[in-house]
Amino acid sequence: MLEDFVTEIDLVTGEVRGRLSLLRPLLESAWQEVVPRPPTQRDVLQNNTINVLGEVAVSPFESGHLLLSMREVDTVGVFDLETGSWVWAQRGPWRRQHEPVYRPGGRILLFDNQGGAGRMARALLWDVADGRVEREVGGFVSLEAGAVAALPNGNWLVTVSESGYAVELDPRGDRVWEFRSPHRAGRDGELVATLFEVVRLSPSLLAELR
Numbered sequence: 666m667l668e669d670f671v672t673e674i675d676l677v678t679g680e681v682r683g684r685l686s687l688l689r690p691l692l693e694s695a696w697q698e699v700v701p702r703p704p705t706q707r708d709v710l711q712n713n714t715i716n717v718l719g720e721v722a723v724s725p726f727e728s729g730h731l732l733l734s735m736r737e738v739d740t741v742g743v744f745d746l747e748t749g750s751w752v753w754a755q756r757g758p759w760r761r762q763h764e765p766v767y768r769p770g771g772r773i774l775l776f777d778n779q780g781g782a783g784r785m786a787r788a789l790l791w792d793v794a795d796g797r798v799e800r801e802v803g804g805f806v807s808l809e810a811g812a813v814a815a816l817p818n819g820n821w822l823v824t825v826s827e828s829g830y831a832v833e834l835d836p837r838g839d840r841v842w843e844f845r846s847p848h849r850a851g852r853d854g855e856l857v858a859t860l861f862e863v864v865r866l867s868p869s870l871l872a873e874l875r
Contacts, residue, residue, distance in 0.1 A: 666704065669712045671731065671746065685749045687712055687733070691742075696754035699740045710735040714764050718743075723771035723793075725753035734765050734775070741765045741773060757791055758798060760784070764812040764862075772799060776811035776823070788813040788823045788834070802838045812862040822865055829857035 669687040674680070688709055692700060700709065714734040718726055726732075730752065731744040739761065742754035760780035765773050771793045781787035787803030802821065805811070810826035816833070820841060824831045829846040848858040 667708045667711075669710045669735075671715065671744065673746075685746070687735075687744065690750050691754070694751040694754070696740075696742070696751060699735075699738045699754055699756060701738075706737060708737055711737040716766055718767055721767060725793075726767055726771065727752075732765055732767055732773075734762055736761050736763065736778075741775065755793075757796070759789060759791075761808070763810060766814070768815060774813055774815055774821075776807075776813045777801075778807055778809065778811055781805075786811060786825065788821055800836075802834055810859060810861055814865065816865055822863060824860055824863045826859050826861055827857075829860045831860060831863035 670684050671687060672684045673682040675682055691697060712733050712735050714732070716732040718728055718730045718732055720728050725743050729746065731746055733742050733744055735742065739756050739759060740754050741757065741762065743752050745752050758780055759775060759777040761778040762780070763776045763778060765775040768774050768790065773791045773793060775789055775791070777787045777789045779786065781803035785803055786805035786807045787801050789798060790800040792799050802823070805823070805825045805828065807825045807827040812824040814822045816822055819836055821834045822831065823834060830843055832843040833841040835841055844863065846858050846860050850856040850858070
């Protein structure tokens, strides 16, 4: 059985400062029902995302807590690193999700791998308070991996990992631009390289790199 941990590492020395189990405190929490008993697969949780929350004050989100995504149990949760305990966990309208990020007003933006129509992938904005899907764009194919980021202009940058492309979408869902990986494999070029995540760099950062 695989047990997921959060590990804190010193960036300068590489020294491990601490290591906390995610599975054990979840089994002892108010949200233990998200884990099948007995577990139905060897990889029980498969946490695929750690996002440290910034300045937020909307329950259950709090500055310094971790926003996590457990793919195998279709669950997004908040973990308190100081106490080593879960403060919130939720199954939603998503399935096999990746890369949840906190958005202002108590909303979560994530890549929903198999929860869209026909079990296709979609980019999803979900309101924690009322459980409402505020915005979605679907029709993607990526059974595993994927990401979506909210851009300053209100658009979404969606990485459809297993299809090997990224696309920027405006609030109406129209495509602004897209990038398709040219890398192929297989006898007839039928295999495309996984594109894990495309990130928009700010002009100021690009200036520093020159």
